[in-house]
Amino acid sequence: MGQDNGSTFTTQKRSSGGGSALPTTNGRAAGAAARTMIPRGRQIHKTFNNIKITILCGFVTILVLRGTIGIGNLSSSEADAVNQNLIEETNRVLAEIRSDKDPDDPADSTDEPQFLSLNDTYTLGPKIVGWDQQRKVWLSQNPEFPSSVNGKPRILLLTGSPPNPCDNPIGDHYLLKAVKNKIDYCRIHGIEIVYNMAHLDKELAGYWAKLPMIRRLMLSHPEVEWIWWMDSDAMFTDMVFEVPLSKYSNHNLVIHGYPDLLFEQKSWIALNTGSFLFRNCQWSLDLLDTWAPMGPKGPIREEAGKVLTANLKGRPAFEADDQSALIYLLLSQKEKWMDKVYVENQYYLHGYWLGLVERYEEMIEKYHPGLGDERWPFVTHFVGCKPCGSYGDYPVEQCLKSMERAFNFADNQVLKFYGFGHRGLLSPKIKRIANETATPLEYMDQVDIRRPVHGDESSGSSETKS
Amino acid sequence: MLGAGKFGTPAQDLDDLTTHFYAARKHGEPHRVLVEAQPENENGSENDPKNYATFDFNKILKDEGGEEEKPDPNKPYTLGPKISDWDEQRGEWLKRNPNFPNFIRENKPRVLLVTGSSPKPCENPVGDHYLLKSIKNKIDYCRLHGIEIFYNMALLDAEMAGFWAKLPLIRKLLLSHPEVEFLWWMDSDAMFTDMAFELPWERYKDVNLVMHGWNEMVYDQKNWIGLNTGSFLLRNNQWALDLLDAWAPMGPKGKIRDEAGKILTRELKGRPVFEADDQSAMVYLLATQRDTWGNKVYLESGYYLHGYWGILVDKYEEMIENYHPGFGDHRWPLVTHFVGCKPCGKFGDYPVEKCLKQMDRAFNFGDNQVLQIYGFTHKSLASRRVKRVRNETGNPLEAKDDLGLMHPAFKAVKVDDSTM
8 A cells, every 4th residue: 555655656756757647637738738828947847836736745645644544544444334343343242241231130020139128037058067077077088188288277268259340441450460469379378269250149249248158168178177268359468478377276267357446446347357267167157157147138238237337436327248247246246256266466367458558668678578467468458449340449540559569569479489570569571580590499499488498397298298 | 462372364464564564653542443441421520530440551550670681682592591401400309309299199290280461451341351260260170170370470581472472481480390290381261161171191191292283284284273382281301491492493573483484384284474473383393303302292182172162162052961071072172262362452363242252151161060069050151140059958068069079089189098
């Protein structure tokens, strides 16, 4: 197509020797007719002027065409139409994918979904009794699925997100980064991941969806000792730190929070259910059963929300959420449950992101991974950012920058093992921090997170050890 | 995107030609087929700082640290310093670290599944959602089969960008993880559709590279799709390092890759005109150096280590009716690979609707096999919603687990007699 223009150009040039092409043929005819009347010199002068103007116009036309439609599209008004159709079709498909409509929704469904009424009782499932004994028997019958591997109790990390695309593409991008972050931590520490994208129980949708899933996994996997729920907007930022499970040998629920906020102030944020561990035992099943009743959506959840707002300090008015419900439950049935609940704040099992992310550079300078606390937070949790929705509680730029920083801060700890690091906490690009050598294992021995440098009982094998 | 098989089309050639001629001219905005869908309800002004819809992500990213290192144009490209004694180095390390054995059980090698995608958001607004579903699918398979995952989002070597990026990554991972016996590369647009199929490891005990393909198509026909590098196994040894070194030279972007592309189009059957890709380069390498590499390469066609989606996705319902998981082949494919769909990019080789809808079906087909462990299934292959298929009882440990995936044999831990 470029050549077309060029040849048109040349044609004009070529014929300019004896007068210009088409546009000025008339001119030439006129010129020829007028030749008898106009002196020759003036005629040549006129011809040259015409040529100059033609060239100038041609030049301007080309510039405009290149700048707007583009060379490739000169003959493509048809292609444009096809493209437009493609764009429309694609947008239609995307809109369908992003909507909540499902091909299997009953055709006659009314807009009013069926909710449990206030008089209905909700249960997570048939009551299980004697789970501890059942589990013990199963474990003894299945030695190839022990509850401890290499001296470490088996942990299953449960996380998830809704089955539809986020309201915004950037939400899905951060879900993807968050799951990569969890994959990295869990690979290093021998933890299995279950990523849930199914609503097992339509009553308990939203933040309550974790309850049926936790129960389901406990009952299906007796070999799992601890189930660790983690929100999709929480990221590991200390790749070395491990949960000190031996501290909790007499407890069944480990959750981040502050006892004074809980017992004295009855604050609705005294505990955080964005990251907590449940032991696989009868006690946990019972707690889940007691926790669930505020969850079913509709009038039950609404009414429960009012109760929670009335009883917990600082709670805004909205439907019951799992965190407030758990706090309320533990407060009102303190004697029954609290002796087995460990309210942990020695390290950031959940670390509220504001106040942490700005200090990453300072942490890198002064401290090192493995501390898990305010010096090097174990988990940075982006409460309130809601990147999967349309609106968050904080400015988007602040949230996304912070999430990117947390991701890269953690990723640096993984990449270091391979001799790389990010070009800044906001950069997707990486740079080499250790040269390649012909003896890579020497470098590796120095930086391997999985094998303690002081060479005691190491982790990572799938073999059982006495 | 890392690893997505870019086979190219005449339309892309034209694209390349036009860009080549007008290299100096910058397109204002790349010609996008997939345009960001705007939300209908624009509450608040364009300037609402809490509104995700109106935010421009490019404001976030920032590179620090000065100029990137430019490769020396006079030095030939290498993946890294030559290593000639990797088997010895690795052997010694394994001896020193008995807690990181390269075999988890007899006939069960330690496997690392490697996949990845760009650290930047996809151009397609639903691309990241499909990447998320794809990694969930891989997490599920790997959890059931005791395989570890490495999800890469870093470009280790700017010269080997695009589908070639897997080579420096694979080399780096082999050298950093001596405990890994097999590295399993898998494209981000490939999904597991047989959760019960365990790879036949004993079949591969004497080979170092396993790819889906056919001997005749590679060695006799030199057909550019005689094998597929979207899903393959590479053993961690000296042979693999040597292979990577022999494979890499066609990769460096720019003149080398373009020229190599021409050679490949000329030498291989059916290959369109475009820059050198890793798959064609592998076909060429094997076909021309069969004596060097052939005896340690297994071209597997007994099951779908890579399964081209075009011939599989319409048959899922038929498979459900007639067969069951565990076959891994045409009856129940291990992997369904969405070659050419490019869900992360601007436009692929197939209509968007077909690709995305079929990816949903493949995902659900695989997911059903995981959900059935817990007594659920999707309402249909097109539906995100699930329904219960097995009632809960008060005796959960007696639940029937038809596929045997709740506590599969391939996940069992080796029981040490001394611990009993």
